[in-house]
Amino acid sequence: MPELFTWEFASDPYPAYAWLREHAPVHRTTLPSGVEAWLVTRYADARQALADQRLSKNPEHHDEPSHAKGKTGIPGERKAELMTHLLNIDPPDHTRLRRLVSKAFTPRRVAEFAPRVQELTDDLIDRFAAKGEADLIHDFAFPLPIYAICDLLGVPREDQDDFRDWAGMMIRHGGGPRGGVARAVKKIRAYLVDLIHRKRNDLGDDLISGLIRASDHGEHLTENEAAAMCFVLLLAGFETTINLIGNGTYSLLRNPDQFARLTDSLARGDEGFLDTALEELLRYDGPVELATWRFATQPLQIGGQDIAKGDPVLVVLAAANRDPARFDDPDALDLGRGTNPHLGYGHGIHYCLGAPLARLEARTALATLLTRLPDLHLAADPADLRWRGGLIMRGLRNLPVTFTSEHSKHS
Ligand code: HEM
Numbered sequence: 001m002p003e004l005f006t007w008e009f010a011s012d013p014y015p016a017y018a019w020l021r022e023h024a025p026v027h028r029t030t031l032p033s034g035v036e037a038w039l040v041t042r043y044a045d046a047r048q049a050l051a052d053q054r055l056s057k058n059p060e061h062h063d064e065p066s067h068a069k070g071k072t073g074i075p076g077e078r079k080a081e082l083m084t085h086l087l088n089i090d091p092p093d094h095t096r097l098r099r100l101v102s103k104a105f106t107p108r109r110v111a112e113f114a115p116r117v118q119e120l121t122d123d124l125i126d127r128f129a130a131k132g133e134a135d136l137i138h139d140f141a142f143p144l145p146i147y148a149i150c151d152l153l154g155v156p157r158e159d160q161d162d163f164r165d166w167a168g169m170m171i172r173h174g175g176g177p178r179g180g181v182a183r184a185v186k187k188i189r190a191y192l193v194d195l196i197h198r199k200r201n202d203l204g205d206d207l208i209s210g211l212i213r214a215s216d217h218g219e220h221l222t223e224n225e226a227a228a229m230c231f232v233l234l235l236a237g238f239e240t241t242i243n244l245i246g247n248g249t250y251s252l253l254r255n256p257d258q259f260a261r262l263t264d265s266l267a268r269g270d271e272g273f274l275d276t277a278l279e280e281l282l283r284y285d286g287p288v289e290l291a292t293w294r295f296a297t298q299p300l301q302i303g304g305q306d307i308a309k310g311d312p313v314l315v316v317l318a319a320a321n322r323d324p325a326r327f328d329d330p331d332a333l334d335l336g337r338g339t340n341p342h343l344g345y346g347h348g349i350h351y352c353l354g355a356p357l358a359r360l361e362a363r364t365a366l367a368t369l370l371t372r373l374p375d376l377h378l379a380a381d382p383a384d385l386r387w388r389g390g391l392i393m394r395g396l397r398n399l400p401v402t403f404t405s406e407h408s409k410h411s
Pocket residue numbers: 050086087098149232233234236237238240241244286287288291292293343344345346347349350351352353354355357358
């Protein structure tokens with residue numbers, strides 16, 4: 001039985017997941033927080049569990065021992081104000097809120113946003129393109145999604161650097177004091193509540209104004225729900241996109257043949273190949289390692305295993321996406337992979353709401369980066385790279401690269 005949640009596991013969890021898939025596909029484990037939970041690792045079981053309405057997203061269904069109440073680290077269990085959001089609720093509230101946000105967060109709004117994402121991407125690359133080296137997490141993958149989501153929500157430009165700092169505090173918790181996260185969440189909440197107030201009197205064409213408009217037309221949205229909605233968009237749309245750009249670029253750097261395949265296709269202007277490639281990068285080493293918490297509302301079975309009422313269930317997307325029963329040669333990165341029904345964006349009613357935005361950002365980021373700097377090289381031993389802690393997400397803390405600087409190309 002391989003050890004889970006160790007240092008080695010964080011840098012490469014895939015061998016341990018392969019073992020679990022084969023020998024203990026629905027496995028009860030004790031998490032580093034002390035909470036006991038079931039890990040679901042096979043593709044078929046994962047897909048079924050993600051869509052199973054008997055598994056609730058509401059942490060009130062967690063049957064935790066009384067001594068652990070409030071100390072499990074499960075988001076939402078403390079009923080903090082921003083926590084009544086899409087990922088912690090079930091129908092009918094989920095249906096109502098999801099319908100409402102879908103009216104404001106439309107594919108059209110995302111498509112209209114493309115020029116701004118391109119501008120942000122170009123600006124960020126401009127800042128390091130002449131230097132010949134960069135940390136692609138710090139200099140590129142981290143700032144892009146935060147500015148993008150701020151613009152989309154309607155956070156004024158002059159406040160966006162504050163947001164960037166708070167978001168940074170939230171994701172640095174792997175190594176830093178947890179008080180920093182609470183402080184950042186408090187600041188974000190205060191800011192969002194105030195911004196929503198201001199927008200009520202001055203509607204624009206941003207997402208927050210869209211949410212207010214949608215809620216004024218019939219469906220009700222409380223002030224707390226509006227703030228929680230903005231918070232979940234930030235929370236779900238920020239670290240995930242950093243990791244897609246970071247893990248994606250890293251996977252390409254570790255697979256030079258696939259890197260060359262992609263740069264060649266970009267040079268030919270083959271946009272379709274880029275879309276296929278992005279789905280494969282999501283499958284191969286995606287941003288979300290485990291889907292968010294689910295709790296059994298009644299006794300049930302997953303993959304033949306009995307699960308008791310109140311038990312937490314964690315679907316391991318990273319394991320399901322490499323299941324040989326579903327994918328040929330699953331441990332190989334194949335950017336041209338034809339059918340690719342990966343679970344990287346989840347499945348069922350909680351399927352990623354932001355997938356069109358994530359795709360736009362990742363497509364723009366990778367296409368621009370690899371077109372402008374096609375000779376990127378990893379500037380560190382992979383063994384020395386640090387992965388961010390945390391149960392749900394999988395992402396690098398840093399990604400040092402070197403390249404021929406644009407400056408020397410032009411001189
Ligand atoms: C590469 C980037 C992304 C990945 C891999 C990703 C992945 C996921 C996954 C796996 C879920 C389902 C979680 C579960 O069922 O437990 C999810 C839900 C969600 N995602 Fe994303 N996401 C990404 C980007 C975004 C972006 C950019 C946004 C918005 C700005 C976003 C907003 C959401 C929201 C609001 C939910 C909850 C939906 C619901 O509960 O109905 N995501 N995402």
